[in-house]
Amino acid sequence: MDSLLKRLRTVLYWVSVGCMSAMLCIIFMQVVTRYVFGYTYEWSEELARFLFVWVVFLGSALIMGEGGHLAVTLLVSKIKGRPSGTVLQFFINICSYIFIGLLFTQGWKMTSVMSFQTSPGMGLSMSYVYAIIPISAVLMLLYTVRDTLRIIAEARGKNSAELAES
Template sequence: MKSAIDSLLRWVIIAIFTVLVACVTWQVLSRYVLGTPSTLTDEIARFLFMWLALIGGAYTFGARRHLAIDLLTSTLSGRRKLASEAAILLVVASFAAVVMIWGGYSLVSRTLASGQVTPALRISMGWIYGAIPFAGAVILYYCALFFAEVARGRMPVVESDSDLPIE
């Protein structure tokens, strides 16, 4: 199941990045070559970048390749290391559940109810903010998987570059 979600997230990230590059390229061409900047691609790029950052962060967390300060945990071993990992996962899961999912859902709901729309595209800002609870749910899923590994007495595996498929 994890590999299917990883693959899906990879493809979503690739698609978002591809559209983002196309939007920014068109924005530069329309501004400096045509002399009339495109307001649509500017807004699309801004919102896609937000989705890319949040989904990319969740994917990176799932691959255990996120930035971490492991000065303390690298000196631990055995049960102490597992306990440290469990505590870290509980903090991350709490943040994902409370701030990203609950707070993000609240933000999305309020924004959808208010009818706030984007200036150029005229789409609801609630859809834009939907990246927050979505990424929080993905992070919470990965936390559950990693916590299950810790409960079995094993440290979650860090994916190396050779573990990542070339698609």
């Protein structure tokens, strides 16, 4: 599973870099055409905004896979390795599952509801823009399951070590 998630991380990284690069080029083109030629393409601002939304949600999944989200770790670091630390880690993961479930269900609803609307500049169905919400939720779920399996493995390893010592 780890090798699959490492490959997924690489894909997410390069898709994010590609979207950021495209967004940078589009915004640069927009500035040049506006100030040099006095003209902007209708679709450029819209596409840059949509790419930004995708980068944010893909980046959130990517950072979740690396454990890089902002967190208060004072209590976790103080009780790590104890049974109460394991319980706290499980509680944190349960909260993550709840958040991911809400993100997926509400994102799915929003994607379905917005399928009739098209963007004014590009004529693109807005469901394509909002589809990243449930997609990122699934990606976050994969990383959270991995973290849960690690917690279980660490807890079992400790219990086996404690039994061997007694």
